[in-house]
Each structure stands twice: as structure tokens, then as C-alpha cells.
Amino acid sequence: MRTLLRPVLADVLLAILLTVLTVVTLVGQPGAPAPVALVLAALSVAPVALRQVAPVLTMLVMIAAVGLASLLGYGDLPSNGIGLLVAMFSVATLRSRRVAAAMFATTSAVLVLMFASMLDVVVWSQLAQSALILAGAWVLGEGTQRWARRTKQLAESAARAVADERVRIARELHDILAHHMSVISLQAGLAEYVLESDGPTARKAIGTVADTGREAMLEMRRLLDVLRVDRDEEPDLRPQPGLEMLDELIARTRTAGPAVTVVVSGAARSLPPGPDLCAYRMVQESLTNVLKHAGTGGAQVALEYGPHTLTIRVTDDGPAVRGYHEGHGIRGMRERASLYGGVLTAGPRSSGGFVVSLRLPLAEQ
Structure with a gap:
């Protein structure tokens, strides 16, 4: 006011x-x-x-x-x-x-x-002069209106960019925390269960908890370094995870219980950083859901490198899913895929379990 x-x-x-x-x-x-x-x-x-x-x-x-x-x-x-x-x-x-x-x-x-x-x-010269002065005020006013409209559009664009960035950061935090905390929770529960009866298994589970916690902290630091205003300290400039770290992700998931197999078909190739992170996060989120909902059942990660597309399919043989409702994780994966021209589908299988499929376009080589 x-x-x-x-x-x-x-x-x-x-x-x-x-x-x-x-x-x-x-x-x-x-x-x-x-x-x-x-x-x-x-x-x-x-x-x-x-x-x-x-x-x-x-x-x-x-x-x-x-x-x-x-x-x-x-x-x-x-x-x-x-x-x-x-x-x-x-x-x-x-x-x-x-x-x-x-x-x-x-x-x-x-x-x-x-x-x-x-x-x-x-006196037409005087009249023309007066009309020109009046026209000048008109032109100046219309220019001011265009400038104000442009300024408003830039402000709205900046607001949308801030909102999009918040969504991206929230998605990254969800992907990082959901996976690592699921592994930590399962391994901590296993260690507590076998602490007195099976010491080596308990120690291995505790070691997995420590390693997973350190990796979660590392990924969180990478993300938060981008947001830091104080630049007195050098940020962690190591690249974001991609499919080259898939073996570590699979190994960490296996330690939590599920038997995960990997199948690769076609000529594997490197992806640009954005799609590479998208593919990694899709597998990470899918395996997190396997840990949450499929128990210790088996899961498969299939990568198919085609001439123009990369298709990743994560399936599990968990119990039949009834009353399926899409959660934030699936929606986040779909939004991330759409940023890079990809298509993601997810849903329960008729034979039981769940399947998540991602199709990403590949650059010509």
C-alpha cells in the first residue's frame, strides 16, 4: 500500500x-x-x-x-x-x-x-511544432510502457528460474538421501540383528553403513558447494556421478540384500554430463525403491545402447503391487528425463514386481 x-x-x-x-x-x-x-x-x-x-x-x-x-x-x-x-x-x-x-x-x-x-x-509551422512535441510525449510514454513490460517479463523469468532451480535442488537432495539412507537403515538393522550371533556379518554391515554415510556426505557437499555464497574455501569440483559409477552403486545395493544383476547390450558409449547424471539417478532411485518395497528379492538393471537411444530398464521380482500411486521419486525421475528429451515409464508388472524404463536420445557419433 x-x-x-x-x-x-x-x-x-x-x-x-x-x-x-x-x-x-x-x-x-x-x-x-x-x-x-x-x-x-x-x-x-x-x-x-x-x-x-x-x-x-x-x-x-x-x-x-x-x-x-x-x-x-x-x-x-x-x-x-x-x-x-x-x-x-x-x-x-x-x-x-x-x-x-x-x-x-x-x-x-x-x-x-x-x-x-x-x-x-x-500558422502551420507552429501547429506542426506543437504536434511534434505532443507526439514526442506519446512516443516516450509508449517506450516507457514497453520497458516496463520487458522488466516485468524479466522478473517473471527470473522467478521461474529460481523456482526451477529449487525443484532441481530438491530432486537432487531426494535422490541422494533416499538411496543412501535406505542402505544405511537396512544395514544398521542387519547389524543389530546379527550382532551377537554373527560378528563378521555385523562388522561388514557396520562398515557398509560408514562407507555409505561418507559417500552421502560427499555428494551432499558437492551439491551444497554450488549454493555457497562464501567462497573462501575452494569448492569440490569433482564431477557429478554418472554411469561409470554404476558398478559401485550396484555393489552397495547388493550389500543391503537384493541380488542385482546387470545386463549391457550394444556398444557402450559415454554420455554428456546432464544425461549421464539423469541415467545414474534413475538407476539409483529405482534401486532405492527396490530396497524399500521388494525386500531381498532379485532385481535386474538392463542397459541397451542403440544407434540413437539408450534404454535403461530396472525390474524387480518383488510381490505384486496393488493400488499403485505414483510418488515424488517417480515424478522427479520423469521430470529429469524430460529435461534431456527422454521418456520415462514406470508401473507394476503383471507377473509381480515393478519396472522402471528410461529412454534417452544419444548424440550421433
């Missing part, structure tokens, strides 16, 4: 200043001005106070005051027409081009009437 009042207050002060100067100028001329002349002169500038609230009405009042003053023979434009220029600028800034054109035409007609009433012959 306060930000809206400030421009209006400035307009009110401008209107008061212009009105006082106009009246003082008329009073200072030889001969006492008629009261009607003073009122019309004031009306030619005072409505500036409402130029941002009702720009068209403001300009119409000013045009009527100037036109009536000319018809009554009160001489030249009050305040040299500065009120009309401000009004023309305001209409061009706040209203459409069609409305501004109508106001310009109306004002031009009044100017012709004024010059005709003052002189026996219209």
Missing part, C-alpha cells in the same frame, strides 16, 4: 506546483485576469494529480479546459501546454496504443481550434 501511495503523492505535489506557477504567471500579467481564466488555467494542470489513477479522464479534463479557454479568447496555452504533455505521456504509458492515438487526435484538433481562434490565419 505504501509503495502505491508514493507515486500518487509525487503527482499531487507536482500538480500543486504547476497550478501555483500557472496562477501566479497569469496574475503577474498586465490586467487582472478573469476568474474563469484562472479556473481554466488551473484545470489545465491540476488533474496531473490523478494521472496514474485515471489517465484518460485526466487528459480529457485538460483538453476541455484548453479548448474552452481558446473559445473564450483567453489566449495561449496555459503553462505552455506542459499539463497536456504530462497527460499524453501518462496515457501512452498506462493505456493501449489505440487509446493514446485517440487522445493525440483529440488534442491536435483542439490545438487547431486554439491557433485558429488566436490568429486570422493558422
Whole structure:
């Protein structure tokens, strides 16, 4: 509310200043001005106070005051027409081009009437000069409107970019935490279960918990280094994970219980960093869901390198899924895939278990 009042207050002060100067100028001329002349002169500038609230009405009042003053023979434009220029600028800034054109035409007609009433012959050079000045106010106002529109579009674009970045960061955090915490939870439970009966298995499980925790912290640090404002410390510039780290991901998942097999067909090739991270996160999220929902059943990760596409399919032989509802993880994978022109499908299998399939386009080689 306060930000809206400030421009209006400035307009009110401008209107008061212009009105006082106009009246003082008329009073200072030889001969006492008629009261009607003073009122019309004031009306030619005072409505500036409402130029941002009702720009068209403001300009119409000013045009009527100037036109009536000319018809009554009160001489030249009050305040040299500065009120009309401000009004023309305001209409061009706040209203459409069609409305501004109508106001310009109306004002031009009044100017012709004024010059005709003052002189026996219209001096076209003076009329053209006045029209050009008025047109300049129109062009300046329309340019200001375009600039304001452009500024608003840039602000909206920046807001969308911030929102998209928040979604991306949330997706990365989900992928990192969901997988590693699932492994940690399962291994901690296993260690507690066999702590007294099977010491070596318990130690191995505790070691897996430690390794997984360190890896989660490392990936979190990589992500948070990008967001740090304080750059006194050198950020971790190691690349994000990709399919070259798939073996480590599979091994870590196997330690949590499920028997995971990997099948690769076609000529394997490297991917750009974005699609490579997308493919890795898809497998990571899918195996996390296997840990959560399929228990210790088997799972398969199949990578098929075609001439133009890479297809990754993660399946498990867990129990039949009933009442399936897509969660945040699946939606996040689908959104990530769409960023790189990929298509992701997911759903329960008729024979039991679940399947997630990702198809990513590959660059020509």
C-alpha cells in the first residue's frame, strides 16, 4: 500500500506546483485576469494529480479546459501546454496504443481550434511544432510502457528460474538421501540383528553403513558447494556421478540384500554430463525403491545402447503391487528425463514386481 501511495503523492505535489506557477504567471500579467481564466488555467494542470489513477479522464479534463479557454479568447496555452504533455505521456504509458492515438487526435484538433481562434490565419509551422512535441510525449510514454513490460517479463523469468532451480535442488537432495539412507537403515538393522550371533556379518554391515554415510556426505557437499555464497574455501569440483559409477552403486545395493544383476547390450558409449547424471539417478532411485518395497528379492538393471537411444530398464521380482500411486521419486525421475528429451515409464508388472524404463536420445557419433 505504501509503495502505491508514493507515486500518487509525487503527482499531487507536482500538480500543486504547476497550478501555483500557472496562477501566479497569469496574475503577474498586465490586467487582472478573469476568474474563469484562472479556473481554466488551473484545470489545465491540476488533474496531473490523478494521472496514474485515471489517465484518460485526466487528459480529457485538460483538453476541455484548453479548448474552452481558446473559445473564450483567453489566449495561449496555459503553462505552455506542459499539463497536456504530462497527460499524453501518462496515457501512452498506462493505456493501449489505440487509446493514446485517440487522445493525440483529440488534442491536435483542439490545438487547431486554439491557433485558429488566436490568429486570422493558422500558422502551420507552429501547429506542426506543437504536434511534434505532443507526439514526442506519446512516443516516450509508449517506450516507457514497453520497458516496463520487458522488466516485468524479466522478473517473471527470473522467478521461474529460481523456482526451477529449487525443484532441481530438491530432486537432487531426494535422490541422494533416499538411496543412501535406505542402505544405511537396512544395514544398521542387519547389524543389530546379527550382532551377537554373527560378528563378521555385523562388522561388514557396520562398515557398509560408514562407507555409505561418507559417500552421502560427499555428494551432499558437492551439491551444497554450488549454493555457497562464501567462497573462501575452494569448492569440490569433482564431477557429478554418472554411469561409470554404476558398478559401485550396484555393489552397495547388493550389500543391503537384493541380488542385482546387470545386463549391457550394444556398444557402450559415454554420455554428456546432464544425461549421464539423469541415467545414474534413475538407476539409483529405482534401486532405492527396490530396497524399500521388494525386500531381498532379485532385481535386474538392463542397459541397451542403440544407434540413437539408450534404454535403461530396472525390474524387480518383488510381490505384486496393488493400488499403485505414483510418488515424488517417480515424478522427479520423469521430470529429469524430460529435461534431456527422454521418456520415462514406470508401473507394476503383471507377473509381480515393478519396472522402471528410461529412454534417452544419444548424440550421433
